[in-house]
Amino acid sequence: xxxxxxxxxxxxxxxxxxxxxxxxxxxxxxxxxxxxxxxxxxxxxxxxxxxxxxxxxxxxxxxxxxxxxxxxxxxxxxxxxxxxxxxxxxxxxxxxxxxxxxxxxxxxxxxxxxxxxxxxxxxxxxxxxxxxxxxxxxxxxxxxxxxxxxxxxxxxxxxxxxxxxxxxxxxxxxxxxxxxxxxxxxxxxxxxxxxxxxxxxxxxxxxxxxxxxxxxxxxxxx
Numbered sequence: 182x183x184x185x186x187x188x189x190x191x192x193x194x195x196x197x198x199x200x201x202x203x204x205x206x207x208x209x210x211x212x213x214x215x216x217x218x219x220x221x222x223x224x225x226x227x228x229x230x231x232x233x234x235x236x237x238x239x240x241x242x243x244x245x246x247x248x249x250x251x252x253x254x255x256x257x258x259x260x261x262x263x264x265x266x267x268x269x270x271x272x273x274x275x276x277x278x279x280x281x282x283x284x285x286x287x288x289x290x291x292x293x294x295x296x297x298x299x300x301x302x303x304x305x306x307x308x309x310x311x312x313x314x315x316x317x318x319x320x321x322x323x324x325x326x327x328x329x330x331x332x333x334x335x336x337x338x339x340x341x342x343x344x345x346x347x348x349x350x351x352x353x354x355x356x357x358x359x360x361x362x363x364x365x366x367x368x369x370x371x372x373x374x375x376x377x378x379x380x381x382x383x384x385x386x387x388x389x390x391x392x393x394x395x396x397x398x399x400x401x402x403x
């Protein structure tokens with residue numbers, strides 16, 4: 182029985198490792214795909230899809246996977262190094278998102294178009310605001326003494342949970358972007374369905390990896 186349980190555990194860990202590797206490749210591949218479509222620099226608007234996909238598809242996915250016991254690219258690094266790397270990637274993601282939001286707002290202003298009137302626009306705005314608050318909340322983990330009435334364990338749980346919500350908001354915004362006129366006129370047929378599948382796949386992997394990373398951390402802590 183012990184051998185069976187150990188074998189099942191190895192299979193489960195292997196599946197999580199494969200799913201994590203898939204998430205790495207899909208997040209990078211989707212961002213490259215959007216960059217090819219948008220051709221950043223060809224117009225002011227072209228920077229918006231590129232920066233947003235870079236922020237919410239690639240950088241944020243990597244920032245969350247860094248804590249995965251099976252698929253982190255920094256498995257051999259210390260916990261402190263992983264936290265710093267996570268913080269740096271999240272900050273880069275936020276900067277890209279803020280710049281992407283500013284660009285699309287200015288582009289709409291130049292073309293006399295209404296702001297935040299679609300589900301994509303509203304979800305995108307909410308996601309950027311949420312990501313900003315999440316980064317501010319992350320400061321509490323870097324400097325837990327600022328939150329005297331909260332234990333570090335609780336702060337970690339709340340930050341991980343709210344971070345997952347923010348990531349899912351980002352994926353939802355990306356999916357809604359793929360329903361926009363710009364994307365649907367460029368990408369059609371099977372390519373469109375495969376594109377939509379990308380944020381769905383990474384969100385499922387991240388949900389599993391985040392929960393397992395948290396359980397793993399609880400198990401190894403004394």
